[in-house]
Amino acid sequence: MTSPDETFRSGFACFVGRPNVGKSTLTNALVGSKVAITSSRPQTTRHAIRGVVHREDGQLVLVDTPGLHRPRTLLGERLNDVVHTTWAEVDVIGFCVPADQQIGPGDRFIAAELAKVTAKTPLIGILTKTDLVRPEVIAERLLALHELAEFAEIVPVSASQGHQVSLLADLLLARMPPGPPLYPDGELSDEPETTLIAEFVREAALEGVRDELPHSLAVVVEEMTPGKVLTVRAEIFVERDSQKSIVIGKGGSRLKHVGTEARRQIEALLGEKVHLDLFVKVAKDWQRDPRQLRRLGF
Numbered sequence: 427m428t429s430p431d432e433t434f435r436s437g438f439a440c441f442v443g444r445p446n447v448g449k450s451t452l453t454n455a456l457v458g459s460k461v462a463i464t465s466s467r468p469q470t471t472r473h474a475i476r477g478v479v480h481r482e483d484g485q486l487v488l489v490d491t492p493g494l495h496r497p498r499t500l501l502g503e504r505l506n507d508v509v510h511t512t513w514a515e516v517d518v519i520g521f522c523v524p525a526d527q528q529i530g531p532g533d534r535f536i537a538a539e540l541a542k543v544t545a546k547t548p549l550i551g552i553l554t555k556t557d558l559v560r561p562e563v564i565a566e567r568l569l570a571l572h573e574l575a576e577f578a579e580i581v582p583v584s585a586s587q588g589h590q591v592s593l594l595a596d597l598l599l600a601r602m603p604p605g606p607p608l609y610p611d612g613e614l615s616d617e618p619e620t621t622l623i624a625e626f627v628r629e630a631a632l633e634g635v636r637d638e639l640p641h642s643l644a645v646v647v648e649e650m651t652p653g654k655v656l657t658v659r660a661e662i663f664v665e666r667d668s669q670k671s672i673v674i675g676k677g678g679s680r681l682k683h684v685g686t687e688a689r690r691q692i693e694a695l696l697g698e699k700v701h702l703d704l705f706v707k708v709a710k711d712w713q714r715d716p717r718q719l720r721r722l723g724f
């Protein structure tokens with residue numbers, strides 16, 4: 427017999443909050459430098475995975491949501507629908523509010539949106555960047571945070587100092603249902619960064635069109651140029667012109683989306699802002715041409 431606290435737990439969590447409140451930094455602090463390769467994504471989620479926290483007692487999969495918008499356009503509304511769906515599907519939501527700022531209208535907007543779905547999904551209030559303020563301010567902000575939403579727990583953390591990050595992992599994990607790991611340990615990768623980056627781009631490019639272009643797509647990272655932001659130049663190789671149009675989409679819309687998705691993953695991997703340049707090229711029958719295959723890293 428296993429007692430309840432020995433049960434292995436696994437599930438999904440996501441962080442929400444205004445831009446710049448420290449969601450990415452917190453994700454990286456929880457996950458460490460290793461990031462899951464999303465091509466091994468389990469069928470249970472359609473969402474981009476930021477990272478997987480492996481522990482003795484459970485596994486926590488951190489998923490990404492697009493930013494929430496004040497819906498002024500149809501697209502804005504659609505994006506918000508995606509956010510709401512994600513919130514309803516994860517096991518727990520971490521709502522991040524920074525300690526060095528007062529709670530403002532942006533936070534209240536998110537709280538109101540969360541209130542529409544969190545009847546089902548538990549909410550953890552996370553006061554981030556506590557290293558930036560004095561203890562009295564932390565206390566004050568915690569009280570204000572308490573007023574903001576119906577939180578199951580509230581926890582102050584400093585991701586950059588690693589302060590209370592493992593306590594946060596405990597609290598998140600406690601909200602996961604009992605279940606086996608969703609990822610085997612080995613699926614975390616130590617592969618060279620360029621291989622992972624190429625994999626992220628390939629994964630994003632195949633999203634939704636996998637049936638049309640099963641294996642006829644390869645990605646090569648041509649260049650990584652450090653600067654104010656790191657510039658990554660990658661080429662997507664397809665076999666035919668028709669496939670090129672699929673990848674690029676109408677007016678370049680699909681490629682733009684691919685770029686945004688891949689860039690997020692790359693930024694999570696490297697922990698820095700990235701400018702991603704993508705080029706789509708036709709390399710006829712690359713799968714059958716040994717020279718091309720070598721060039722494409724096979």
Ligand SMILES: Nc1nc2c(ncn2[C@@H]2O[C@H](COP(=O)(O)OP(=O)(O)OP(=O)(O)O)[C@@H](O)[C@H]2O)c(=O)[nH]1
Nearest residue numbers: 444445446447448449450451452555558584585586
């Ligand atoms: N001092 C301090 N700075 C932090 C901490 N966490 C994040 N930051 C800084 O806050 C800024 C924003 O952090 P991000 O992690 O990029 O914030 P984000 O919420 O992911 O931002 P978006 O991707 O724009 O939504 C960065 O300059 C971080 O270095 C922290 O615990 N302490």
